[in-house]
Amino acid sequence: MAYDIDKEDLITLYPLETLQKFASDFLLALGASEEETAILVDGLMTASLWWHPGQGQGLEKFFRFHMQVTNGGIVPNANMTWVKEGPSYALLDAAKGFGYVSGHRAMAKAVEKAKVTGIAMVGVRHSNHFGIAGYHALHAAKKGLIGWSFTNAKAEMAPWGSAQVVLGTNPWGIAIPRKDTHAIVLDMALTMSGKGMMRWLMNEGRPMPESWALTPDGQTTTDPAAAMLGPLLPIGEYKGYGLSLITDVLAGVMTGSLFGMSVFQDDTNHDVGHVMMAINPTAFMDQADYDTRLEQLVAEVKGAPAIDPKRPVILPGEVEFQRMGEREANGVPLSRETVEKLRALSAEVNVNCPL
Amino acid sequence: MAYDIDKEDLITLYPLETLQKFASDFLLALGASEEETAILVDGLMTASLWWHPGQGQGLEKFFRFHMQVTNGGIVPNANMTWVKEGPSYALLDAAKGFGYVSGHRAMAKAVEKAKVTGIAMVGVRHSNHFGIAGYHALHAAKKGLIGWSFTNAKAEMAPWGSAQVVLGTNPWGIAIPRKDTHAIVLDMALTMSGKGMMRWLMNEGRPMPESWALTPDGQTTTDPAAAMLGPLLPIGEYKGYGLSLITDVLAGVMTGSLFGMSVFQDDTNHDVGHVMMAINPTAFMDQADYDTRLEQLVAEVKGAPAIDPKRPVILPGEVEFQRMGEREANGVPLSRETVEKLRALSAEVNVNCPL
Numbered sequence: 001m002a003y004d005i006d007k008e009d010l011i012t013l014y015p016l017e018t019l020q021k022f023a024s025d026f027l028l029a030l031g032a033s034e035e036e037t038a039i040l041v042d043g044l045m046t047a048s049l050w051w052h053p054g055q056g057q058g059l060e061k062f063f064r065f066h067m068q069v070t071n072g073g074i075v076p077n078a079n080m081t082w083v084k085e086g087p088s089y090a091l092l093d094a095a096k097g098f099g100y101v102s103g104h105r106a107m108a109k110a111v112e113k114a115k116v117t118g119i120a121m122v123g124v125r126h127s128n129h130f131g132i133a134g135y136h137a138l139h140a141a142k143k144g145l146i147g148w149s150f151t152n153a154k155a156e157m158a159p160w161g162s163a164q165v166v167l168g169t170n171p172w173g174i175a176i177p178r179k180d181t182h183a184i185v186l187d188m189a190l191t192m193s194g195k196g197m198m199r200w201l202m203n204e205g206r207p208m209p210e211s212w213a214l215t216p217d218g219q220t221t222t223d224p225a226a227a228m229l230g231p232l233l234p235i236g237e238y239k240g241y242g243l244s245l246i247t248d249v250l251a252g253v254m255t256g257s258l259f260g261m262s263v264f265q266d267d268t269n270h271d272v273g274h275v276m277m278a279i280n281p282t283a284f285m286d287q288a289d290y291d292t293r294l295e296q297l298v299a300e301v302k303g304a305p306a307i308d309p310k311r312p313v314i315l316p317g318e319v320e321f322q323r324m325g326e327r328e329a330n331g332v333p334l335s336r337e338t339v340e341k342l343r344a345l346s347a348e349v350n351v352n353c354p355l
Numbered sequence: 356m357a358y359d360i361d362k363e364d365l366i367t368l369y370p371l372e373t374l375q376k377f378a379s380d381f382l383l384a385l386g387a388s389e390e391e392t393a394i395l396v397d398g399l400m401t402a403s404l405w406w407h408p409g410q411g412q413g414l415e416k417f418f419r420f421h422m423q424v425t426n427g428g429i430v431p432n433a434n435m436t437w438v439k440e441g442p443s444y445a446l447l448d449a450a451k452g453f454g455y456v457s458g459h460r461a462m463a464k465a466v467e468k469a470k471v472t473g474i475a476m477v478g479v480r481h482s483n484h485f486g487i488a489g490y491h492a493l494h495a496a497k498k499g500l501i502g503w504s505f506t507n508a509k510a511e512m513a514p515w516g517s518a519q520v521v522l523g524t525n526p527w528g529i530a531i532p533r534k535d536t537h538a539i540v541l542d543m544a545l546t547m548s549g550k551g552m553m554r555w556l557m558n559e560g561r562p563m564p565e566s567w568a569l570t571p572d573g574q575t576t577t578d579p580a581a582a583m584l585g586p587l588l589p590i591g592e593y594k595g596y597g598l599s600l601i602t603d604v605l606a607g608v609m610t611g612s613l614f615g616m617s618v619f620q621d622d623t624n625h626d627v628g629h630v631m632m633a634i635n636p637t638a639f640m641d642q643a644d645y646d647t648r649l650e651q652l653v654a655e656v657k658g659a660p661a662i663d664p665k666r667p668v669i670l671p672g673e674v675e676f677q678r679m680g681e682r683e684a685n686g687v688p689l690s691r692e693t694v695e696k697l698r699a700l701s702a703e704v705n706v707n708c709p710l
Contacts, residue, residue: 088443089473089638118444119632121474123639146605159668162659174601184604186597211566218662236590242541242671245656246529249539250501253648254639260655277474283444284478284609293608300615301600304517307573313514316597 011053012339013331018354019059020045022346026062029351030069031076036101043100043131049327050132050320053335055196057132060338062345064129065098073268074098074128080105088113088120091255096269099130099151103274107139107147110278114145118283123255124274129153129264133173134187134317136276141175141183144287146279149173152251152272154264157191158231159245160238163218165231166261169194170247175317177281178298179291185317190244191232198224250275366408367694368686373709374414375400377701381417384706385424386431391456398455398486404682405487405675408690410551412487415693417700419484420453428623429453429483435460443468443475446610451624454485454506458629462494462502465633469500473638478610479629484508484619488528489542489672491631496530496538499642501634504528507606507627509619512546513586514600515593518573520586521616524549525602530672532636533653534646540672545599546587553579605630 023044027037048058068074078097082090090109094102106122113120130136133149140147153168169189176184193212201208202224210220213227221227234240252259257273264270281290298315306312327333334342339355346353378399382392403413423429433452437445445464449457461477468475485491488504495502508523524544531539548567556563557579565575568582576582589595607614612628619625636645653670661667682688689697694710701708 084639086638087472088469088475089635091639114443117442117472119474119476120443121634159656159659161661161663161666162668163662164659166655166659174597176601176604184597184600186594186601188591188594188597190591192591214662235594236543236545236547238671239541239543239590242529242539242543245539245652245671246531246541248652249531249649250634253652254636254645256640256644259648260652279476279605280444281609283441284439284446285611289611290609293614294604297600297603297608297615300521301514304514304519304521306516307518307569308516311516313517316593316600 010336011333012336012355013327013333014355016045016049016328016332019048019332019334022351022354023059023062025351026346026349027065027076029349030065032098033077036077036098039101039104040098043104043135045332046135046138046324047132048332049324050135053333053338054200058332059334059342061131062342066345066349068128068267068270071268072096073266073270082109083125088117089122090120091123091125094124094127096126096128099128099272099274102127103130103136103149103151103276104139106274107136107149107276107278110276111140111143111145111147114140114278114280115143119277119279122276123251124276125256125271127257127272127274128270129272130274132187133171134175134185134320135173136274137173137175137187138183138185140276140278141177141185144177144280144282146177146281147173147175148277148279150247150251150275150277152248152257152259152263152274155261156195156232157234157241157244158214158218160234160241163214163216163231167241167244167248168263169232170244170251172247176294178294182317182321184298184315185320187317187320188235190240190247191234192240194232195228198228202228365691366688367691367710368682368688369710371400371404371683371687374403374687374689377706377709378414378417381701381704381706382420382431384704385420387453388432391432391453394456394459395453398459398490400687401490401493401679402487403687404679405490408688408693409555413687414689414697416486417697421700421704423483423622423625426623427451428621428625437464438480439478443472444477445475446478446480448611449479449482451481451483454483454627454629457482458485458491458504458506458631459494461629462491462504462631462633465631466495466498466500466502469495469633469635470498474632474634477631478606479631480611480626482612482627482629483625484627485629487542488526489530489540489675490528491629492528492530492542493538493540495631495633496532496540499532499635499637501532501636502528502530503632503634505602505606505630505632507603507612507614507618507629510616511550511587512589512596512599513569513573515589515596518569518571518586522596522599522603523618524587525599525606527602531649533649537672537676539653539670540675542672542675543590545595545602546589547595549587550583553583557583 084091137147439446491504492502
């Protein structure tokens with residue numbers, strides 16, 4: 001299932017460079033440093049190239065950034081500090097800075113350490129929404145390492161058997177480097193779906209799978225409206241609940257951030273925690289052997305015949321990289337509603353809007 | 356859903372000590388060393404205390420051990436060697452030895468290294484079925500570290516969108532240490548269920564959830580018989596497919612074991628791969644703070660009201676530890692069919708059978 005946005009005529013395509021320049025101007029105006037701006041623009045452009053406008057991960061983030069910079073929830077050019085460091089670990093205090101930036105620095109540190117020791121884990125405390133989990137994992141893969149990013153998030157999932165939300169969707173990104181081609185990038189929440197997709201189905205008047213969410217009193221339903229205030233359901237039922245709990249132990253409890261029902265509740269202090277892990281395959285195996293063996297596995301996977309011949313088997317991330325290529329060539333979609341809001345916001349913060 | 360074995364009168368309870376002694380005698384007779392025997396007995400007893408007889412993880416393993424030791428698939432007292440080692444990684448060649456033993460040694464090494472460096476990952480190649488994933492993870496938790504075990508396994512899952520099996524259920528065990536009480540232990544396959552549970556439902560004449568498995572030609576079904584030769588379905592649909600693929604990259608591709616469709620196909624050479632990871636929470640946070648914060652999260656989770664008041668929210672592993680306590684007090688269940696087969700096998704290998 002996918003957003004049918006491409007069918008709509010409420011979408012305009014813009015050249016990537018136009019959005020890059022606009023994002024850079026906007027973030028500098030918010031007070032981000034040059035380095036932060038470069039990281040943020042790269043992250044937001046990747047989101048714009050990979051994902052659909054309705055998913056809110058591209059320039060739509062500007063509204064939240066502006067709101068939180070204004071209320072003190074995000075501190076541009078924050079004084080982030082390394083509070084712990086050892087051979088294969090480190091802990092970054094993000095000091096309420098941008099999540100994209102703290103996540104980027106943490107993964108860079110994890111990669112640096114894993115190259116020496118084989119594997120490393122870097123935690124981040126007192127952070128904000130870090131964007132796309134798979135994007136952070138991809139940073140490691142671009143350096144030839146396996147990347148794995150975890151974050152906690154606002155409570156939207158109930159412990160299995162309850163309808164009271166305690167745990168987040170707690171997204172994971174895992175990226176596996178491949179020779180001469182895009183990495184395998186799995187980017188996933190630990191819930192079957194999210195409120196955004198449910199809202200879209202509701203607006204379209206369509207039912208949702210019963211496995212997605214419960215009503216607030218814990219009943220199953222296929223009506224997205226009936227479940228909008230209820231808990232999202234975890235992948236694999238009690239299994240996804242366990243994975244979300246463990247993610248909160250790593251990203252929340254162990255880093256010193258908020259966790260459980262407290263995280264992401266106060267817009268002036270989200271206090272999200274992340275964990276970035278990098279694994280060096282060449283610690284275990286020669287690069288050439290690893291490459292050959294990985295391509296053998298990929299060939300077996302991609303060689304599996306499709307149930308529906310029109311939908312061949314794809315690797316995690318393959319759709320996103322294909323979309324990226326198309327958009328780099330043809331332009332990046334923005335909804336007209338977003339464009340109008342971005343124009344108004346640009347005027348408010350005195351930034352030239354090229355849209 | 357659970358096996359209803361406790362209702363059946365085909366079960367006999369035996370004192371734990373009786374089974375321990377029997378297992379020890381049997382394994383020594385197969386040629387296992389004293390050290391291997393101690394590891395194997397501990398693993399098999401944990402399985403017997405945690406799981407149900409029909410799940411085949413307790414003394415039922417004897418039949419497979421005997422078969423594979425006889426045909427050369429398992430080499431007792433194998434000459435396992437460390438083929439790679441660095442600050443936070445190592446790679447063990449299990450030389451076709453017992454999977455319980457190689458997994459145990461690998462996790463012990465991961466713990467030893469993670470205590471120094473913060474996190475460590477140890478791979479195992481040329482191994483056999485390692486028993487319960489959560490059991491290996493628990494070893495780390497017993498030392499105060501977070502343990503995470505991965506293994507590849509026989510292809511029973513299709514890439515999402517195909518019905519051809521390429522990937523295994525590739526179980527994970529994750530254990531989180533808690534102060535003064537049992538660890539949180541998540542032990543899970545990356546499929547919604549397994550063939551054993553489907554076979555049980557089939558024999559009971561009961562339907563299965565549509566999310567469990569497909570027919571061999573890729574149709575959905577609630578008839579376990581119709582899906583017995585088809586692929587198991589992953590947790591979270593394409594998400595579980597991605598997790599299984601990534602697990603095979605870590606445990607199969609990266610360790611130098613078989614992977615994809617090749618692993619576990621030949622009883623004389625399963626060539627399974629495992630990966631053991633240990634994370635030291637005290638690298639990131641003082642022990643007392645970690646303990647306090649973890650118990651706060653546990654309290655939030657366990658405080659969530661149950662939808663069905665008779666089924667309160669539980670932590671991963673809680674059922675198993677409760678069952679363990681009951682069985683240590685009252686005896687360990689074995690089905691009469693298993694007991695009869697164990698008597699015959701004991702006679703064959705000249706071991707006294709106390710059952």
